[in-house]
Amino acid sequence: SQTIHQWPATLVQPVGSPLSLECTVEGTSNPNLYWYRQAAGRGLQLLFYSVGIGQISSEVPQNLSASRPQDRQFILSSKKLLLSDSGFYLCAWNQGQGSEKLFFGSGTQLSVL
Amino acid sequence: GQQLNQSPQSMFIQEGEDVSMNCTSSSIFNTWLWYKQDPGEGPVLLIALYKAGELTSNGRLTAQFGITRKDSFLNISASIPSDVGIYFCAGFTGNQFYFGTGTSLTVIP
Numbered sequence: 001s002q003t004i005h006q007w008p009a010t011l012v013q014p015v016g017s018p019l020s021l022e023c024t025v026e027g028t029s030n031p032n033l034y035w036y037r038q039a040a041g042r043g044l045q046l047l048f049y050s051v052g053i054g055q056i057s058s059e060v061p062q063n064l065s066a067s068r069p070q071d072r073q074f075i076l077s078s079k080k081l082l083l084s085d086s087g088f089y090l091c092a093w094n095q096g097q098g099s100e101k102l103f104f105g106s107g108t109q110l111s112v113l
Numbered sequence: 114g115q116q117l118n119q120s121p122q123s124m125f126i127q128e129g130e131d132v133s134m135n136c137t138s139s140s141i142f143n144t145w146l147w148y149k150q151d152p153g154e155g156p157v158l159l160i161a162l163y164k165a166g167e168l169t170s171n172g173r174l175t176a177q178f179g180i181t182r183k184d185s186f187l188n189i190s191a192s193i194p195s196d197v198g199i200y201f202c203a204g205f206t207g208n209q210f211y212f213g214t215g216t217s218l219t220v221i222p
Contacts, residue, residue, distance in 0.1 A: 006155070042199060042215040043116060090155050100144035100163065100205050104155035 002027035006091045006105030013112055019064075019078040021108050023091030026072065033074040034092040034102070035066055044090070050074060051096060086112045119202055119213030127221050132189040134216040136202035144205040145185035147176050150215070151198050159200075160187070192220050 006023045013019060025031050035047040046059045048066035056066050063082050067075045074091060091105040118137045126132060136145070144163055148156035160171050162178035162185060169176055173190045185202055197220050202213040 009153075042201075042217075044201075044212040046210075092155075100146070101158060101161050102146065102203065102205075102210055103158060104148075107153065107155045109153065 002093075002103070004091060004093055004103055004105045006108060008108060009106065010109045011111070013081050013110065015083055015112055016080045019076070019081050019085070019110070021076040021089055021091075021110075023074045023076075023105055024072055025093045028093075028095060029071060030096055031072065031093040032096050033068060033072075034094075035074065035076050036090040036092060036104075038088040038090060038107075040087075048076070081112045083112050086110055117202055117204055117211055117213040119216055121216055122214070123217040123219070125219045125221065126192055128192060128194060130192055132192055132196070132218060133186065134200060135184060135186045136204070136213045137184040138204055138211070139183065140204070140206065140211075141182040142204035142211075143182075143207050145176070145178050146203040146205065146210075147174075147185070147187045148201040148203065149198050150201060156201055189218075192218075194220050194222055196220050 003026045032051050034049045036044045037047055038044050048056055048058055050056050050068045053068055053071055064078050089108045092102050094102045147160045149159055150156040159174055160169050160176040165178055165180050165182050167178040175188045177186045179185055199215040199217050201215050204211045
């Protein structure tokens with residue numbers, strides 16, 4: 001069966017520090033991978049998605065970037081965190097070719113102080 | 114991105130009561146999904162619906178894909194304390210997912 005791992009679960013970082021959140025999927029190949037941010041108001045905002053290694057699409061201009069160095073690995077990064085980067089970050093995957101089910105990781109609560 | 118209209122925003126119910134919530138959109142979707150999210154956790158997929166009129170159950174949960182393909186409903190029967198959480202709907206167009214803003218459910222023992 002497929003599983004998705006996301007870490008760390010919580011992170012407290014000072015303003016201006018770098019960020020690296022990692023997500024891996026097991027039990028499948030060539031998944032679509034997504035990074036979402038969830039604000040306190042519960043809405044899910046799509047940040048990045050990837051349909052393959054090295055292929056990244058950005059949905060919103062921001063202080064963050066994403067990379068996909070391996071088929072089942074998706075990384076969210078920042079060179080210098082801003083206060084406004086605080087939030088709950090979720091990695092998700094679905095099988096390619098228009099698969100309808102989207103599965104989420106356990107999330108990372110990021111606090112930028 | 115587009116947000117789906119999900120209602121109610123919050124519900125406070127007695128244990129044992131039934132719960133109903135819904136999602137509406139101005140757009141047509143190919144698939145409707147329902148998720149439950151516990152505090153500090155990622156959303157967990159509960160039910161997936163694939164065609165208009167479809168009615169699908171998962172234990173005490175029942176969801177329906179609206180005939181117009183622009184709405185979906187989730188019902189929880191005989192609620193229990195562990196049903197507490199936030200329930201999200203999601204619609205899939207074939208290449209993009211859109212999410213509701215969630216219904217917060219509180220079950221009073």
